Amino acid sequence: MIRQLFQYKGGVKLPEHKQQSTRLPIQKAALPQRLTLPLQQHIGTPSTPIVEVGDSVLKGQMIAKAASLISAPVHAPTSGRVIEIGEYAIPHPSGLKAPCIVIETDGNDAWCDHRKPVGDCHDYSPDQIRDYIRNAGVVGLGGAGFPSFLKLTLGNDRVVETLILNGAECEPYITCDDILMRERPLEIIKGLMIMKHALVAKNCVIGIEDNKPEAAAALRGAIKELAVEVEVIEVPTRYPTGGEKQLIKILTGKEIPPKALPIEKRVVVHNVGTAAAVYRAICLGEPLISRITTVTGALKKPANYEIPFGISAAELLAQAGVEESSVERIIHGGPMMGFSLNSVEIPLIKTSNCLLVTDKKTVPLLDKQQAHACIRCGSCADVCPINLLPQQLYWHSRAKDFDKVQDYNLFDCIECGCCDYVCPSQIPLVQYFRFAKTSIWQAEQEKKQAELAKERHQFRQLRIEREKAEKKARHKAKAAKVAANNSENSDKKQAIEDAMARVKAKKQQAAEASPEKPESGGNT
Amino acid sequence: MQLNTPSSPHIHSGDQLSQLMQRVLWALLPAITLYVVFFGWGIIVNILIAVLAALTFEAIALRLRKRPLGSNLGDFSAVLTAVLLALALPPLAPWWLLVVAVFFAIVFAKHLYGGLGFNPFNPAMIGYVVVLISFPREVTTWLPPEAISGESISFVGALSATLTGTLANGINPDAISMATPLDHLKTQLTQNHVISEIIHDNTIFGQLAGSGWEWINLAFLVGGCWLIYKKVIHWHIPVAMLASLALIAGVFWLIDSERYASPLFHLLSGGAMLGAFFIATDPVTASTTNRGRILFGIGIGILVYIIRSWGGYPEGVAFAVLLMNMLAPTLDYYTQPRVFGRGRNS
Amino acid sequence: MLTAIIILTLLATVFGLILGYAAIRFKVEGDPIVDQIDNVLPQTQCGQCSYPGCRPYAEAIASGEANINQCPPGGEATMLALADLLGVDPQPLGTEHEAEPEATVAFIIEDTCIGCTLCIQACPVDAILGAAKQMHTVIESECTGCELCIPPCPVDCIVMQPVKQTAQNWKWPYPIHTLEARK
Incomplete structure (x- = not known):
């Protein structure tokens, strides 16, 4: 059957540069002495450590547990000892620090004993499978790092028509999915079958860009071998086809509204790497402790490396033969959406799909300091896969007119970078959009904070008022009582007064004798 | 390791602003060539003076605004404005007319608004309209094609006429100048002549429209098509503008072909083609959404016809473009394309 | 004369009706x-x-x-x-005011705090926890950075600290580029 493919508007054709990292098979990265594991390697709440400094850990042992529903646990990638739980720089565009668990490796690489392979997934219910995947810390390996078990949970109408595996990998230079599909197609297909079981999906489709014929052939071979019903579809090579919603559009013609999840349209998309991770979690009992990362660009040995999480970029680059003197930028992720690192002393994590090293020659980089004026030529709007008007967004972002910029649907922007790529004035459009987005988020946060402060202030005001009123009431009651007593029995009153005077005198004496009380309001 | 950390994306297509502007200039070449063939070297002198003036004013304005000269002069935007102005003004126009037009275009219409990209109105058309209103006689004094006047205009002659007011051989250009076909038609129509009679009587009209003019307009069309092919401009504005002009002209022509000129005459006269492909498409001042562009083009087409037929001026492209420039931001706001995954109205 | 009066009266009535309708139809249910x-x-x-x-x-x-x-x-x-x-003209901020003030929160140096509760009484949003003769502490997420707790403190143990930047609250910087190229 020839499936009808759809097309999304926009997108660009990019130079691929994929050959250089697919010449070698998957390389196993040497185990470093230290692994730095950030508590947050996924989208959602950071995980909570369950080990303490000085604890010995074994490979695959959970060292931090999921802190909420949208969270993922972290496991020790190898055996060793926890030597620190502290703040280290994480792979993030800000270059800021975040809490990490540091493990000193012992070189034994000894597995913990509670590896419980499931064997045939059909013996287990979808709920059990989901739990298993959740506890294995599996997150989307395509780049975003959304906890995978959530995307294996059914939506309201409990139907999944199409389960899509995303093997498009449209960013230039990155080949980690490509090489995985070529070398480990069986793992991917078996993982896909587990996902299918968990979702009770009707159809399974794998979308691959047509510049990866070897990968497609390998997957077809695996499908034949396993005798399962999965369709491998080659889609035209075009950036950003690997975007979840773009791929859904191409394969099914459905457009997923912004902020909505694909499951609402009965579609689920997972990355091929995630499928392999699911297979390992379920069938081998291995939690997610390593991944394949493309290390490419200006290097002696560009290739795909299987890395334990927490390995530092410096370590990995040294293994790939970096020439430090000529390095200009190191990009975490692809050249279109990745961010450049301000230091190589950062750990690689679950979402690290690529390290791209650039020097002046290898990648025709753009120095965005040299922007010209926007002439509203509209090239950006032509290539925008979301059909936005980047020229208008730019105009209002630049003026910091955050209301207008939302009128032009700023938050639908996926930051794919197509507009930047074609802009003849070389304006850093995406950065303007990110600036506007984060500014709006910050303003919203401040607004919330202000609301809270107002509420608390009003509450305090009320409390003070109430206390005053209560005091007044007490005084009144007392006075009334006293007055009543007065008229009733003046003798009694006299007696009480005498008693009170005695007590007062005693108190005064005591106060004079006792050591000084702290003086209040000393500096006023 | 000292690392550079700009925002993504890190790669670029290599397209450049100056390249875009240069392509537009190349696209004007066939029309300029035909201009020389039909009307002599006057246009070349016009272009030279205008470009020289534009670069000078641009440099002064940039210096005053404390912007670097090199890159901004090198983006060819001022050159393009100058060339368009030179094409809009009559050959052999006095040099000061060009300089005044260029001055208003570059300094007032562009730099006072914040420079390239920030001007709400098309600079070339502002410059043109300023001199049209201030010096109507000079701006409407056009030479007929050489074949009609019998006077071939050399480069030296044109230069001399522009600078001193007389051709090299002592002839005053006024002596051989004539009204443009559009102008002529308009004056004659107001004197209650019918079109067949007007056209029959005058050699200034060619097979399709004005003699000579028709071929120059076709050359603009060719250049414009090349720009669309090269994706420098979008098809929407020229097609919408020319189609609406042709349609409205066609309707009136069918009603009364003796009082209203044919659609072909309208398309190939005056600045219709130049306006459609090179002036209305100036991205800075035009609408930037596809639907907006179509409405923008239609608006210009209709306004051009209205001004030509019932307005005070024989040609209306400049006014039509400027009027629609005012509407462009509003058009953009209300014609946003349907965003991926959203309904039309959300 | 009469027609003029009639026309004007009619016009006044029509516009009056339109205005009256608009006042009801587009009534602003606004906050005061x-x-x-x-x-x-x-x-x-x-x-x-x-x-x-x-x-x-x-x-x-x-x-x-x-x-x-x-x-x-x-x-x-x-x-x-x-x-x-x-709908009024912007007014310039005083020179002592910054255009974009840095967000800060109060922090109590706990070694110095004597537990006098004066800061607790001064805090307008009840963001300081503690009791008499007990060490006090600021609830960071609720502190507005108003600095009202600083003057009453008898031992000067309260300092203002900038809000900590994390990967979560980090903001992309405004692009630094100028509308100019190679100089």
Whole structure:
């Protein structure tokens, strides 16, 4: 059957540069002495450590547990000892620090004993499978790092028509999915079958860009071998086809509204790497402790490396033969959406799909300091896969007119970078959009904070008022009582007064004798 | 390791602003060539003076605004404005007319608004309209094609006429100048002549429209098509503008072909083609959404016809473009394309 | 003469009806202006505007007795928002005010704190926890950075610290590039 493919508007054709990292098979990265594991390697709440400094850990042992529903646990990638739980720089565009668990490796690489392979997934219910995947810390390996078990949970109408595996990998230079599909197609297909079981999906489709014929052939071979019903579809090579919603559009013609999840349209998309991770979690009992990362660009040995999480970029680059003197930028992720690192002393994590090293020659980089004026030529709007008007967004972002910029649907922007790529004035459009987005988020946060402060202030005001009123009431009651007593029995009153005077005198004496009380309001 | 950390994306297509502007200039070449063939070297002198003036004013304005000269002069935007102005003004126009037009275009219409990209109105058309209103006689004094006047205009002659007011051989250009076909038609129509009679009587009209003019307009069309092919401009504005002009002209022509000129005459006269492909498409001042562009083009087409037929001026492209420039931001706001995954109205 | 009177009367009636209808149809169910102003203010309750809290300042602005440029924590953004809301011209901030004030929170140096509760009484949003003779501490997420707790402290153990930047609250910088190329 020839499936009808759809097309999304926009997108660009990019130079691929994929050959250089697919010449070698998957390389196993040497185990470093230290692994730095950030508590947050996924989208959602950071995980909570369950080990303490000085604890010995074994490979695959959970060292931090999921802190909420949208969270993922972290496991020790190898055996060793926890030597620190502290703040280290994480792979993030800000270059800021975040809490990490540091493990000193012992070189034994000894597995913990509670590896419980499931064997045939059909013996287990979808709920059990989901739990298993959740506890294995599996997150989307395509780049975003959304906890995978959530995307294996059914939506309201409990139907999944199409389960899509995303093997498009449209960013230039990155080949980690490509090489995985070529070398480990069986793992991917078996993982896909587990996902299918968990979702009770009707159809399974794998979308691959047509510049990866070897990968497609390998997957077809695996499908034949396993005798399962999965369709491998080659889609035209075009950036950003690997975007979840773009791929859904191409394969099914459905457009997923912004902020909505694909499951609402009965579609689920997972990355091929995630499928392999699911297979390992379920069938081998291995939690997610390593991944394949493309290390490419200006290097002696560009290739795909299987890395334990927490390995530092410096370590990995040294293994790939970096020439430090000529390095200009190191990009975490692809050249279109990745961010450049301000230091190589950062750990690689679950979402690290690529390290791209650039020097002046290898990648025709753009120095965005040299922007010209926007002439509203509209090239950006032509290539925008979301059909936005980047020229208008730019105009209002630049003026910091955050209301207008939302009128032009700023938050639908996926930051794919197509507009930047074609802009003849070389304006850093995406950065303007990110600036506007984060500014709006910050303003919203401040607004919330202000609301809270107002509420608390009003509450305090009320409390003070109430206390005053209560005091007044007490005084009144007392006075009334006293007055009543007065008229009733003046003798009694006299007696009480005498008693009170005695007590007062005693108190005064005591106060004079006792050591000084702290003086209040000393500096006023 | 000292690392550079700009925002993504890190790669670029290599397209450049100056390249875009240069392509537009190349696209004007066939029309300029035909201009020389039909009307002599006057246009070349016009272009030279205008470009020289534009670069000078641009440099002064940039210096005053404390912007670097090199890159901004090198983006060819001022050159393009100058060339368009030179094409809009009559050959052999006095040099000061060009300089005044260029001055208003570059300094007032562009730099006072914040420079390239920030001007709400098309600079070339502002410059043109300023001199049209201030010096109507000079701006409407056009030479007929050489074949009609019998006077071939050399480069030296044109230069001399522009600078001193007389051709090299002592002839005053006024002596051989004539009204443009559009102008002529308009004056004659107001004197209650019918079109067949007007056209029959005058050699200034060619097979399709004005003699000579028709071929120059076709050359603009060719250049414009090349720009669309090269994706420098979008098809929407020229097609919408020319189609609406042709349609409205066609309707009136069918009603009364003796009082209203044919659609072909309208398309190939005056600045219709130049306006459609090179002036209305100036991205800075035009609408930037596809639907907006179509409405923008239609608006210009209709306004051009209205001004030509019932307005005070024989040609209306400049006014039509400027009027629609005012509407462009509003058009953009209300014609946003349907965003991926959203309904039309959300 | 008569026709003119009739026409004008008719016109007046028609427009009157239109206006009357519009008044009902497009009636603004708005917050009273004080609430709207209060919503724009940052609610630090710091009193730096010389009014005892944000709401009194909002009332003062609404009644016209205060200017819109008296809120240092809000900085330029708040002033512009107020100008926009009230339809008045923006007023320059005083020179001692920063355009974009840095967000800070109070921090109690616990070794020095003697537990006198004076700061607790001063805090307008009840963001300080503690009891008499017990060490006090600031609830960071609820502190508005108003600095009202600093003067009453007898031992000067309260300091203002900038809000900690994390990967979560980090903001992309405004692109630094100029509309110019190779110099």
